[in-house]
Amino acid sequence: MKQRLVVIGNGMASLRFLERLTERAPGLYDVTVVGAEPQAAYNRVLLSSLLGGEVDEAACAFRGLDWYETHGIRLITGAPVTEIDRENGLVMVGETHVLPFDKLVLAIGSLPIRLPKPGMDLPGVLTFRDLADVAAIRKAAVEHAKAIVIGGGLLGLEAAVGLARLGVDTTLLHVMDRLMERQLDHAAAGLVKRAMEARGVRVLLKADTAAIEGEGRVERLVLSDGTVLPADLVVMSVGVRPNVALAQNAGIETARGIKVDDRMQSSDARIYALGECAEHRGQVYGLVEPAYEQAEALSRHLVGEEAAYTGTALSTSLKVSGLPVFSAGQIEAPEGAETVLMSDPGLGLYRKLVVADDRLLGAVFVGDIAEQGWCKELIRTGASMAEHRDDLMFGRPAAPAPQPLAA
Missing domain, CATH: 3.50.50.60 (FAD/NAD(P)-binding domain)
Incomplete structure (x- = not known):
């Protein structure tokens, strides 16, 4: 008999986990996914483009219903989970539907915060x-x-x-x-x-x-x-808080989020959490990249591989009204560090490196973010940047054009 794996939540973190799990061990688990929204997982990163009319809803979709069917995944949409019965290994969906589980993954995201001020409940x-x-x-x-x-x-x-x-x-x-x-x-x-x-x-x-x-x-x-x-x-749009009520009501340990270890395992050995609802080493992440890294680690763990999620070095990369912006690591120099700056407000260009002992601690780029991947790697690894200061600040030189051979 296959173990019954139930995933609560069908957002970006949930889908990435399912993709990696089915790639590594297709058919290993009997999988059911329950999503509160009426749609299957979609790209939330494109919501502003959708709002502005740059893309349509179809462009936000990730996987069609046929993908779930092909991989033997039962998908239930538009159905909020109301209770987790840990003693009997059951998930209550709505008022009447019951799903048994051997392993459970909580990928239930976060909830938007409303300011505690008068009038926040007005229509509009x-x-x-x-x-x-x-x-x-x-x-x-x-x-x-x-x-x-x-x-x-x-x-x-x-x-x-x-x-x-x-x-x-x-x-x-x-x-x-x-x-x-x-x-x-x-x-x-x-x-x-x-x-x-x-x-x-x-x-x-x-x-x-x-x-x-x-x-x-x-x-x-x-x-x-x-x-x-x-x-x-x-x-x-004043922030979000991890969606922890379901876990709290089930007696699963929570702080700001659902507390998990390096295997994304909660205080119940059968139950895991990932994405915006999870709290790992005291950190709650509200970005896609950490959720994807957590999904990678959890999928490996559930197929029996050695895997550990040790945290994510946060970075932000976006376009604001067509202006590329990148930020990673420490944006202000701590004691003993130095700041390297290049600024041209007329062209909308700005680069800032925070450096200590020839190690890159942080970077802020506006206007030209071509070196963002390199910066993230240097911050993550702590490798020396002594020979690369000019390239990080002004960009790597273009390769010379090939010269025609002499006759």
Whole structure:
């Protein structure tokens, strides 16, 4: 008899795990996947492009239903899991459906945070996390609408750019003194702000939301300094929290996320977690790359290979209004380190290296990010960069064109 493997969640982390598991050991497990959304796994990275009309929903899809069928995977969509019965090895789907399991993988992602301020429950206050959110935002973003996006992190910028592409009057509010403060220093964040404004997004920094007001739906947003901004639509993008309620109710150990070891195993030896819901060595990740690395490690472990996930060196790579941006490692120099800078605001170019003892600790690039892969590898390995400073700062020289042979 095959062991029964149930995967709760059908997002990007879940699909990557299933792909790697079926590649390594096709047919090893009797696999059932349960997803709360009505669609099979799709590319969340493209949500801002979908919002802005650059791609359609079909372009966001990963695998058709035939892929699951071909690999012997039962896929249940539009069905939230309501309970995990660890004692009897059962998963309750909805009110009536029961799935037995021998091994269970939790890939249930995270939940968007709403500010604890008045008016957050008014119609017209939306989040930006999934296809349903995109549909709701597009429906509200009618002609002449005034939209406000709260949050100057990665998702907030993407939401604002998407709305601006629709021709909506868009204002981005951020409570900090610069955009993407966790990934960018002031100079790089200033270039990103200029790029946003060039696309028609009004950016207000140090803007603390006090309340959202309206009679029956959103009409205005009030800042803590008393400024009143008219609004027909407010998109909340102030962060996420790991989705841990299901695990907590089942008595699985949690902190910020579901606590896992290097094999992605929870406090119950039969139950694993990966992606945004998992907490590994005290760290919760909200990016795709760590989720994929976790999926790789877990798939190897479940087919009997030696595997350990030891953590991910975080990096960010994106385009803001067509402006390439890359950040990795430490963005400010610690004591004893040095900073190497190259800046040309007129061309929208900026490069910053944080270096200590000829080792690269961090990098911030804006405008030209061609060396991002090299930087990530140097930060990850700690290899010496003594002979590569110029190449990292100015780019590797192009190979000379081949010369024709003499007759």
